[in-house]
Amino acid sequence: MDDLKAAATAATRRGFLKTGLLGGAALAGSLASGRAMAEGDPVITEIQDWNRYPGDGVDARPYGQPSQFESHVVRKNVPWLTSDTISSINFTPLHELEGIITPNGLCFERHHAGIAEIDPANHRLMINGLVDKPLVFTMADLKRFPRENRVYFLECAANTGMEWRGSQLNGCQYTHGMIHCVMYTGVRLKHILEEAGVKAAGSWVLAEGADASAMTRSIPMEKALDDCMVAFAMNGEALRPEQGYPIRLVVPGWEGNMWVKWLRRLEVGDQPWQQREETSKYTDLLANGKARRFTWKMDVKSVITSPSPQVPIVHGKGRTLVSGLAWSGSGTIKRVDVSIDGGRNWHAARIDGPSLPMALHRFYYEFDWDGSEIFLQSRAIDESGFVQPTKDQLRAVRGENSIYHNNGIQTWHVNKDGGVENVEIS
């Protein structure tokens, strides 16, 4: 289509728009949102540059990037949360995201010695210990096994950990952003273990990373033979470096620290190895000074992502859309309820999109906001019947010493101006 035609079309439409809007009494107050357009809004009566001039051709971006107008949608760090620059965290911008898939560029990352940059040609996966045949695989070897594709959430055990002692961080990116959900492609760990031949006494698997922290975790054989994967792709393309490129372990429904990145070794043994990350870390210190350990599964949880402190209500009274996420390490989400009065009354939310086990679920709740202050909460129930608890219920059982496994109900206070704050109510 040539420029001439585009210009002619635009001119015709411009004439129409002026007529339409000058006679626009029907428009006032009739919009879905209750927002009437100003007559003769130049944004629609004037031809815009993007309608007038051709844009970039396809060669400009062999690998595409977000719009310049989305530059605020990024992972963010909270510097004071970690003690040094190489052991650090950033957070998924949940408040800006939709659906259940996290784009690869926005998946939070947690690492203990920075991002390893590995040449896959020089990467190997070894399996040793209580096996019939110790084996070493190249990436090409791994890609000859049968593959599978599964959508799973990955949540850090410390997600929402700062909230054990009361509301702290003002934004769901910071309170709940140590989670992401992608489609993994890889090899079922079972196939690799079977290739090596697990000896009768083999009841645990150690997974070890190739980064400078040599991250190591013990995984019970039952889980290893069930649904664990050695994944090499996420959302269709190779893993990102910060997510373990070229391979990572996938441990569906269990805490993120066990999903060892840059995976280089699997050892079969007859007991857990008691590594640092399963003793002094990633255990739950109780009020009596004892620690719960091997609390691997991530329990049922949900959060309202919008409105939330980073995305207040800006449209005033009227039709308001509540959007949020729910998930459970025990399978699918059966139901989500939303409250606007701090948990006194609950309303069934609508779960929309695929409902896949151990994956994020998206829920919505629409209501007419009357402009008064409200206390927004969501409460998820998973297929096993587990109901998301309040924070006080959690504290009654586990005390306030831990930073791990806080799946309590989150409260957002919406004030009369639409501003949103992280609060707790009793």
Add this chain to the structure above:
Amino acid sequence: MDDLKAAATAATRRGFLKTGLLGGAALAGSLASGRAMAEGDPVITEIQDWNRYPGDGVDARPYGQPSQFESHVVRKNVPWLTSDTISSINFTPLHELEGIITPNGLCFERHHAGIAEIDPANHRLMINGLVDKPLVFTMADLKRFPRENRVYFLECAANTGMEWRGSQLNGCQYTHGMIHCVMYTGVRLKHILEEAGVKAAGSWVLAEGADASAMTRSIPMEKALDDCMVAFAMNGEALRPEQGYPIRLVVPGWEGNMWVKWLRRLEVGDQPWQQREETSKYTDLLANGKARRFTWKMDVKSVITSPSPQVPIVHGKGRTLVSGLAWSGSGTIKRVDVSIDGGRNWHAARIDGPSLPMALHRFYYEFDWDGSEIFLQSRAIDESGFVQPTKDQLRAVRGENSIYHNNGIQTWHVNKDGGVENVEIS
């Protein structure tokens, strides 16, 4: 974890590895792939840089990018396919992708006047014509409607179009790469039409884009009220500029050209508008000189993505994994068969991952390659019972004049060296 500990761990392992491999008779020939490791492979006996030194911290990449070792995985253009630089195409690198989700940065793009760069604050969607109330929406208005999340493939009607007259392009990126599949989030078009109120005579909807080509297509009201969406997000984040940011039309299962990008206007009418893109283009010229038109639905189709001309078999004889994609505008894929002898014998492939209507399906077929030349084909059958035809069957009905709607069976010839070529066999 400090450097000291990482170094100590690595040193211990290094000792182990040397021992393990020197006594490694058990390794020879025992690998899944049949590939034995050389003893003392320095890649595993020597500490690698990524194990010795910490990598980048989290602040280095607020929006993540692929590994430097994946720089070959990009969209590619075929310059001679389009006549000028602003009306152009590039192709999804299907041969490098896994699962069913296409990462946003790798979704093929086809545009007619370059990529419009639109500031969403200055974008409006108007609805006019045979409606009770003409309306104009801002982006904020649209985000107050109920949302939905759906995974759909988008295929250009001209995908595989160069193959009507015989095999031409050597690589599934070029023969089949005008397709992608993402999770869309947006508003059901039905809600927007209902808000404006469609008059009794309203039986067609015109969708118009805001780019410099002012792309326009007519859509029957029945489809518009069924499953069409006005989408603002793909794979969780805002649409990419080349995919219509800030909004595009989603027309599930139908040809990509109708999924108008940079959507700015919907007009309700009582007949199709006979725009250029539904008359001289996107109609199917038959052998007798007449043209089929309104051939919107994309019929059942499949292609083997690996091995294929861009990814030959490099491992020699033995266990070989065939991976491919299947899809249908009529719903889910019920079955995929694979042949290694050019269609004489068919073997059931394994469909793995979510099976969603009008979305890509991933299939696998594993076999032991004996090193002789083979002719690889795949054949999909959708839930409506439609069986993917051969190219000759298609030509018998439709001739060879068209460039659109070629869903014929693709043949890859694998030679004795593992090299792969695009061929046709009768």
